[in-house]
Amino acid sequence: xxxxxxxxxxxxxALAVGSGIVLFAWKxxxxxxxxxxxxxxxxNDEWKNTLHIIPEASTSKLLGSQKTFSxxxxxxxxxxxxxxxxxxxxxxxxxxxLTQGSMATTTWSDADADAxxxxxxxxxxxxQIKQYATKDLNISNDNSDTAFALYGEKLNQILQSLSxxxxxxxxxxxxDALYSSEPKKLDELTTIVAKYSNVKKSLLAMETPSGxxxxxxxxxxxxxxxxxxxxxxxxxxxxxxQGLYGFTQFKEEYGSDLLVSIGKDYQNYSPPSNxxxxxxx
Numbered sequence: 001x002x003x004x005x006x007x008x009x010x011x012x013x014a015l016a017v018g019s020g021i022v023l024f025a026w027k028x029x030x031x032x033x034x035x036x037x038x039x040x041x042x043x044n045d046e047w048k049n050t051l052h053i054i055p056e057a058s059t060s061k062l063l064g065s066q067k068t069f070s071x072x073x074x075x076x077x078x079x080x081x082x083x084x085x086x087x088x089x090x091x092x093x094x095x096x097x098l099t100q101g102s103m104a105t106t107t108w109s110d111a112d113a114d115a116x117x118x119x120x121x122x123x124x125x126x127x128q129i130k131q132y133a134t135k136d137l138n139i140s141n142d143n144s145d146t147a148f149a150l151y152g153e154k155l156n157q158i159l160q161s162l163s164x165x166x167x168x169x170x171x172x173x174x175x176d177a178l179y180s181s182e183p184k185k186l187d188e189l190t191t192i193v194a195k196y197s198n199v200k201k202s203l204l205a206m207e208t209p210s211g212x213x214x215x216x217x218x219x220x221x222x223x224x225x226x227x228x229x230x231x232x233x234x235x236x237x238x239x240x241x242q243g244l245y246g247f248t249q250f251k252e253e254y255g256s257d258l259l260v261s262i263g264k265d266y267q268n269y270s271p272p273s274n275x276x277x278x279x280x281x
């Protein structure tokens with residue numbers, strides 16, 4: 001691939017990563033990098049390990065987790081172990097109980113918290129995220145430099161639509177709504193979801209050279225997952241566990257190097273030989 005086309009893909013990478021940073025913008029917050037699979041984690045129960053409840057005592061409890069802790073009630077948890085997500089979980093449950101009229105004040109025992117949390121986790125309906133394959137793409141057999149240049153320019157146009165104003169990050173909107181107990185603030189996520197939906201549709205519709213289809217597919221799946229997680233976050237007040245699920249998955253997806261890895265694959269891409277073909281993934 002010639003240098004000009006690589007420059008086009010470099011711009012696309014900058015746009016993609018840049019939009020992710022803005023979306024993740026959080027007052028005083030940081031992005032924690034973790035390893036994450038390229039497939040949605042909705043297929044297993046690992047996400048439940050992030051649904052911590054910080055009890056009034058010093059013991060740590062995990063809601064619906066497969067992990068177990070010793071029965072030593074004197075086993076205090078270190079301050080570093082109390083993650084933001086942990087605190088969100090208790091706040092979510094308190095808010096939910098208040099809105100449902102099942103408690104009169106924010107003073108809540110650990111037993112009450114566990115009982116409600118276990119009930120919510122048991123009945124949670126996780127989103128079924130579409131898993132795309134190359135057969136879903138609009139694939140072209142034209143792998144010429146001209147075709148790749150057109151593809152890169154179109155990709156740049158699509159990703160530019162994800163630009164957001166500073167301070168309008170998904171995490172900021174989510175946390176502001178949670179701590180102010182104002183569901184109306186989550187309405188700001190609707191515009192962001194719409195942008196991701198349009199990006200997904202555009203990535204499906206755009207003509208994609210067959211040689212680069214596997215990378216394009218990974219990019220499509222990434223944005224599809226993000227859209228689904230934000231939709232779950234919108235359910236924060238009427239389905240708090242799903243709201244927290246969406247939040248933790250969103251953090252993991254954008255906190256990983258997945259998007260950067262996709263961008264590097266674009267930059268390092270070499271056209272396939274004439275006898276190579278693309279198989280469905």
